[in-house]
Amino acid sequence: MSMDGWAAITDVLRVLQLTRERLGVAVRENDKRRLQVDGERIRACQGLRAGRRTHVHLAAAKDSRVGRRTSVEVLLGVDPGNLAVYRAPNGVLLTREVPPDAIVGSDAVH
Template structure:
């Protein structure tokens, strides 16, 4: 695997013990377009683990598009994590980046089962925002002062 997450399709098929057509079907049927194919290579658009992988933040960021959002960005979470998040902000945990959605009702960039949505002010992030090929927005972290709105998730639907 390269530092920006690419692997040869042949190697992935061998590792997963699947043929190329089965992998192609998995890529096509993924509801959030999580996988990206380029010729004989494949990678996850985002969601890379930070530990134990050859992937680096810098290489990933260089492969994504840098954006300057004007509107609030969104992150879904559960109520159990809310107190720590409001105190410490959002951290990527075992991943390289925090995932954000461009809209409250976005299909990408947020978990499907969440209790609350956090509205993030991009002007308060103090760092670049990147967009993966599937539309997920990514940052290294979100400081607590960038969290502008906390909304029940069911209010979105």
């Protein structure tokens, strides 16, 4: 992945074990337009920063309902080692930002 968040689509497909068609569906059906494709590369438009919100929402486990909005998702494993993580009263885990070096894995959920 480049410093500005771009990754080769072929790498993303291989790591997530997705077909190009399935990735295309995920990009098209994302109602918030969070994924950007430019030729043979892809990136998350908003990244893992809070943006206009105060915090990034994290899920404690793969089967959590936090953030579930589509049928195709990419789960990122995050090492909270140096992150300040807070638990909101509703159980959601919150942090201000997830730097790239805190991402320790990924998985596709269909």
